[in-house]
Amino acid sequence: MQIPVDPVVRRQVPVIQKIIADETWLEGERRRCPVSPDDPAVRENVCQVILRIGRELRETFAEEIAAGAVAQ
Helix, strand or coil: CCCCHHHHHHHHHHHHHHHHHHHHHHHHHHCCCCCCCHHHHHHHHHHHHHHHHHHHHHHHHHHHHHHHHHHC
């Protein structure tokens, strides 16, 4: 049985992937060496970003989906 994925979550995934990539790069720059996306500092920074923008991100995508449903 396949669990349906919330369309808002589906739209958030690429944004979250970009945040992870950006924070991985930034931490590597801070340390002046490559770091893994699984590094605890990267994870902490990603969580902080998501906590700051998560609600706004979800509302934006929900509005876009609702507007698309109305337009159809």
